[in-house]
Amino acid sequence: MATLVLTTVGRAIGGPIGGALGALAGQAIDGRLFRGAAREGPRLTELAVQTSSYGTQIPRLFGTMRVAGTVIWSTDLIETRSTSRSGKGQPGTNTYSYAASFAVALSARPIVGVRRIWAEGKLLRGAAGDWKGRTGFRLHTGSEDQVADPLIASAMGVTPAYRGLAYAVFEGMQLADYGHRIPSLTFEVVADAGVVTSGDVAAALAPEVMSGAGGRAVGNGGMTLGGFAAAGASMRGVLDTLAVLEGSWWQPDGGRLMRRSDAGAAVVVTDAGFGAPRRRRTVAALETAPREVAVAHHDPARDYQIGVQRVRRPGAGTRIDRVELPAVLDAGAAKGVAAALVARGEAERTRRRVTLGIEGIGVAPGAIVAVAGEAGRWRVASSSVVGLATTLDLVPLAAMPVAARASSGAVLAAPDLVAGRTLLMAAELPALGDAPLATPRVCVWAAGSGAGWRQAALLYSLDEGASWTAAGGTAAPAVIGRIEVAPVATAAWLADRRSRAVVALARPDMVLGDADAAMLAQGANLALLGDELVQFARAEPLGGGRWALSDLLRGLRGTETAIGTQRAGNRFALIEPDGVASIALPVSAIGRRLRVLASGTGDAEPVEATIVVSGASVAPPAPVHVSANDLPDGGLVIAWTRRSRAGWSWIDGADVPLAEEAERYRVTVTAGGEERIVDVDGPRLVLSAAARPRGAAVIAIVQHGTLASSPPVRLFLDAGA
Template sequence: MATLVLSTVGQMVGGPIGGAVGAIVGQAIDGRLFRGAAREGPRLTELAVQTSSYGTALPKVFGTMRVAGTVIWSTDLIETRSSQRGGKGQPGTNSYNYAASFAVALSVRPILAVRRIWAEGKLLRGAAGDWKSHTGFRLHLGGEDQPVDPLIASAMGTTPAYRGIGYAVFEGMQLADFGNRIPSLTFEVVADAAAVGCGDIAAALAPEVVAAGGLPLGGFAASGASVRGVLDTLAMLDGGWWRTAGARLVRQSDTGAALGIADAGMAASGRTARRRRTVAALASVPREVAVAHHDPARDYQIGVQRVRRPGAGERIDRVELPAVVEAATAKGVAAALVARGEIERTRRQVALGVEGLAIAPGAIVALADEPGRWRVAASSVSGTMTTLTLVPIGAPAVVTGASSGRVVAAPDRTVGRTWLIAAELPGLGDRPLSAPRVSVIAAGEGAGWRQAALLYSLDDGASWTAAGATAAPATMGRIETLPAAASALLVDRRSRPVVALRRGDMTLGDADAASLARGGNLALLGDELIQFAQAEPLGGGRWALTGLYRGLRGTEAAIGTQAAGDRFALIEPDAVATIDLPLAAIGRRLRLLASGVGDLDAPAEAAVAITGASVAPPAPVHAVTETLGDGGLAIRWTRRSRGGWIWSDGVDAPLVEEAEAYRLTLTTADGMRRVIETAAPSLRLAASQRPPAGTTIAIVQQGALAASQPTRILFVEGAGR
């Protein structure tokens, strides 16, 4: 098995975010390991698209986030071939399935769990932890005692345990639903049990930061080219900024206390050369700010909130927040940035003496000769003079309202366990079968159930044969109220059986005469095939069936054999899978297993006795006896055919069998039996061969592969029944 190593995780853990904040010199803060890196914060695209590039930086995840991760290891596609035996004179078919095993790194910080997983935007794992497809999933949480994954170790030999990295492994994930390629995955990663404050995240990223609490975030993914860029992003979310305090960074908000200062640059002569105010043009600051964020109302997908101010300018800024915040919070950040840009057009420089050395950038000051509060944006020293550049602090922006837009979430339909019905039914088409056939009908507990793999055994489980998969989900249930005994020759307008469907979203409908003639509303009721014209909903998934056609396709012997709780299934062409068996299977018992996504603990199982019912001709009909004038006895009946269920041309149905042959068994009242064979649908007995009154006559058509069910009449002297 070839193995592809797609990324070297150990050398790219978190990018600069994996390191600590370096020494603080004035207002410059850079990563210790990446000195001089640009102050670039994390980007949403790093989380939304799954990568496998060498050297890709991984995020540190806080709270709960939806991330794509990075594929760090993968095998080549694993091909599996299955063969299915063809019918008599027909070639077999080979089908190919593909799977892959791979690992995806999610966070360079230990995590608690992974909840939902999306594949190509569709749910692969639901909120209840249920799977929609076979994945072979297991999760490594990133603890310091994390063991080596056994699959990766067996494929690569020596391999790291990736301690400190939360990652997922998919073993033998089936790829048929994804174009036979590894799909693009995104994961709902839980790194902390609750929301995490901006300050707590900052302190976790850099030990030099002194901060706690702050705006609570549903989730945050720290990555990017510099630690300072991430800290600035966190401060932006909180509406504050960072300032130095000795060798530490502390978070400052606009509500902090202000330090009063007086401008020392006012000389006795009254000159104001050292005091300057500038106001930038309105067009130089953003007219619109768009804030992109992970919106919890959109299943953590990216939402964008925009705020636009009136006035001159065309500049549009876009801010990417790898944070889980509500739409209103994101719009508040956008409004604050627009307002700050407008108010901070004003800049003022103030000259102080040596006392100004104690005022670091980020401090809040109040001027003795001017109202308002100011933030120190920069500081410079020349000789004994300190020059501070100040920007005004304005009132918080007011947000009127925000919307997440129309949310079209991926449907989360539970799969559940498989329900299975197996029956050897007469051929459901007009073409006669050349080998015994078992019909398989299945559905699942949940509305998300789609299919299950099938295995069958003819030797009571000693060996198993793959039989493909189930067909489309069927409508199925149980019999609550039994139908009355009736004739298969007439429409049954008296019976009103009630069936309870197995799921609330399953429904039945009516069928008019044209639809019935085309085979509509064909159903299995116990072992009897019926059609129904009307289905009346009774509530609670219960339906009453009326206008019945009974004992269809030769199943009239099952009329009246049903019991409460017996199976019911609607027979639709796309909901029936078939298994063709060798002739030697007749007389044996078939065991069937169905393994779907919801059957990991144990497969669904069914069993059926192979009697040859699928290849047997239907029982003869209209059997009568007639006493002849010479004392003999004439027995006549009408042949039927398994090759012409629809009588469309008014002539006899084709024989289908290799030869026409019948076996009559005459059983007297005292148990004496006589067997007679004939090649015509009638038999004449001489007076000397005539049976006594009370004899039961059973007529069976001998098919090429199996015999029909018997048609029985009771011989009564002077009459025939």
Template sequence: MATLLLTTIGGAVGGPVGAALGAIAGRAIDGTVFRPATRQGPRLNELAVQTSSYGTQVPRLFGTIRVAGTVIWSTDLIETATTDEGGKGRPDTTRYSYSASFAVLLSARRIAGVRRIWADGKLLRGEAGDLKTPTLFRLHTGDADQPPDPLIASAQGSSRTPAHRGMAYAVFEQFELADYANRIPSLTFEVEADAATVDPAAIAAAISGGLVTAEAALMPAFEGFSAHGGSQRAAIETLGEASGAWFAPQGDRLAMRSGRGDARIVRDAGIGSPAPAPRRLRTIAPADRAPRSVTVGHYDAARDYQAGLQRATRPGAGVREVHLELPAVLGAGAAKGVATAMLARLDAGRQRRRVAPGWEAMGIAPGDRVTIAGEGGEWRVAGWSLENMAVALDLAPIALPRATAAAAPGEVAGARDVVHGPTRVIAAELPATDDALWTSPRLTVLAAGALAGWRGATILTSADGIGWSVAAATRAPAMLGVTTVPPGPASSLIEDRRSTIIVELAHGAMRLGMADAAALAAGANLALVGEELIQFASAVQTGERQWRLSGLWRGRRGTEWAIEAHAAGEGFALLDPAATVTIALPQAAIGGVVHVGAKGIGDPVVVRLPPIMVRGASVRPPSPVHLRQELLSDGCVRIGWRRRSRAGWAWSDGIDAPLGEEIEGYRIAITPAGAGGAMRTSATPGALLTAEEAAGDWAVRVAQFGTHAVSLESAIERATG
């Protein structure tokens, strides 16, 4: 009679699933007909590289796992040109930026959501769902009734756009590519397919459509798993190897079994002729037939899902190594436990038994558990044969599962995950903080975030507050806040040691520093407080976000006019050149208003500032100083003053400041008591009041003409007493 050994044949050419399939098919056909395909199991690196090839396999994802996905649709690069106006004698500069819209297929199974996203290894989307790069993001989770994506449908046409029902994919719209060399970066996604850990048996059942079942949950439970590879059988066999399960026929299905359980008792009557000749067959292969070590490759959530490798070794003879590519998310200890258990099973598998239980064993199938009468331990039936009218069973020992082993995941430099947060912005028309001579009015803009994760924003301007245009991009985050205690009145000629400023910064990670006299003279710690430029020598932190500033130099860069106009709650900004952005305005903007706004990736709408009056403060010379009067013998009064300049604030020669304008000229307003007053001009820093003009009470106001604007006035009145 034919020997029914398809179980053994299937195991040799097709692994444990092939063995079980052979047991099913062996009841009807010969083993030479049933030849499974060569096994192509899943590999770890297949999840790490984003692809866009047609026909690429899409994995079924379980639990929570990091996956690269496949680009299934993309637009061409979208080019945006921005022109920066050049200064006097300099050409305009046109900058080009690029963006793209595209879709990435993630899973051939419905998912619950996406957590973090990485682009070229840098964090693109944080745990809180905040995006680090400007883009619109939509996720289609793979519902059975999900509609086509509206962006793809508008580009391709509704009739040509599939809905990809049952498949999860992500769509990025207007993804800015400046941070990624103007190309679509390699994206990886932390996909949450299931809310809890997943059982290998449940994964096998889902992959096979219910054709593979299990008696109970298998160990270890995976935090995540990607079912991909050359075939469904390859993925299921990988699950069996990792969990120590074997496969047994169960009607027209396969059952996954593991560990000890209900077993039938069989007697070992011996193999061979009747007594006294029968013998019991037990074989133990040499130790070097078992592997010396087993390594398990896996994904480690503690290392941002990077691939890890855990190894188990045994002492003794042998050089063979076994490696299992397990596309599952496991902790280092759990992966080490898988390797240790595999090594123990392979070592125990060197022992084999062949028993002849008699005709009562006709109902025992390959994969069943049995115990041998009079002996301890449980065995699984690895083969069943009928030869010479006798039933024989080939048995393999059932190894007990091992507990999780101790192992360390290793160190990883994970991507910093901080929320971007809303934008805070301060803008004002200020004089240049260096020796630049601007030829058109400019706004100085500083921006930061309410949270430490803020990275940048786009600065917008508008003439009417309705239509916005892109003016610039922010630079480094500025030190911004508000004053809770403003400075008091003071002189701009000496250090203000009486006033202190209490500032509340935007978030606790911001820091202010100290500066000595030499550093202050070089321009350190220059800050905008309200509309006055102030330098401070001392900054002492008094709370998480609160700082006390003292040792003040007031009215810097000709802003002494704003010393008296302070109130609690006004803006504070440290004018760090690395964080300062200037926006050039047309000359005609002087006398009008400009609307300024900012839009960062953490801002649902444009952050708008109150309208800013453009008075020419950025291009006008500072007002004259040191006004003095001299009474002459004929009753006339000579008025004199010192000019100041937009350039030469360092006063390097200690004699006079450079003019900084095309010509020197002054406007002089004389107001005698009870009269309408007079207006005159002068090309030199002085004026003469006639005896008639100086006879009563009088006041003189002087302003310097600039190339682009007139300075604020300085005044002097008749000295009495």
């Protein structure tokens, strides 16, 4: 397959300058305006890959373009070490993170701003200006009063302001998501506000070569573009590219070049036939024209990624040409360019030569002529003068690009979800596994006010903010919210068929689901309602992020003492294995206030949650099945059943393990305004007839654990007992 570089000149479909710059004035203009022999214009590949090579050309951008840019300055990797400990005297764990600061040149002419930024194909900055990753960012638009970037200046000492060059500076970009290296970035750059045409671009690049030339006049004329990137080995190649876009060509006009199109007026010439046969016409074989033309372009429907539109003609031939347009065109316009190039290639197989007298010397290459007595309009491809005779080589005019029906194909755009502010919740819960904890542990749930939130960094303090300890990051986005209608107070030992708790989730797109008996047995739909752990079998959507929960299992993991304490506005959190982060604390944290800070990409300031560490995560659950029975001698025996913070599954049917260093209880007997405390080492207390309370009494039993004590269980005795 032949590849047609846009800036290749002299080809049948790609050489508007080569044909226009004839022997008369072309060499002089080319030598003055286009330095160097190469006619290379911009390539799509130059805009797709971020580079850092010295001497790399930086394009001049127009309209809105997506470009990769060139890294012009960077620091070495910046390593940060953080140490976390699970408790006093425990060995610390060092974790390392890496960041880098660098600058990326975007345009060799001033720009208006930058919208979206992609890193490795995923959005780093969204359309709303929100950041999906952690980095500092400054944009220098390339104005003539631009000052030096303070970070580069502090690192390099004397540094230029790069006036006229638009560039972006990233400060302290976190590299964990990119393999600890600077990622490949692309930028949606807005270089000009409003409509940009190919004529505008040409006038800005080389105002000395432009003048009005007919055609579709919008601004400076030409095709309306979403954006254009001017680069390449020569200005000549860039102008060639612009001419291909709009189906025009360039014609010498004194010391300038004038853009011409088939809409211009024709000069009528008479073929005098001096020195040659009159009306000589040749037609090349169809195989010499391209059978297919593929136009590659930046497609706005594909987030400015490269799209390719193909047009194929019927008939003989195998030649396929590929045209690379560093311009933003919709699919229909690009297909129209391809169709026009196919038509031009087929039409320009025909050549017509006319010979004029001395009057023909004023007809320059690029002029539009009509031959007297013949139909059709022609473009002068070249001219020569021998003696008094002027010979013109003509090619028929081809159709200009027109919009055509086309598809951009399947678009796999990077999702642009706003992260929003971090929503944080913290609670100390009983251990959620069968193994007891050795130190206190606080659970942390986090989500974002926007669906794009993914994670936040955690810090905690036990000394009212005098010092902070890194606690890693949050877990996967959690399903959290608030209680609207609390469940009713009921016993913890039976399934609750009466309650219909209503919760409002933090975002409408958060969802809950049902669970059957087998799923519940495996721990599904475990949730925190206030301070009570429950499981729900049914979740009914009420709309707007509100859900009704029913068929509840109440007071799980020893939280039955919280039944009936919930109020509207209390917390709700779905407990999923990948949605809960935990902070291990020293034993000395029990009884102290814990402050937790979370900082995500959408947080202008860290978000804080505060709780008092009660020791609930390391305390045994309260005893159960308390009974009081009279003894024959008038005494009273109080008995209960021990529970354990280990072996919740009770898979062997035997007594649960103790999970504490010793079995110890404190029994408090309150009667008649007096309180008596008795410590025992078994699940039984015998009171003599003299020691038993008279009248109404309250008996509270607490199990002492190794690290903390259980909540009390209470037995009420009436006055007649």
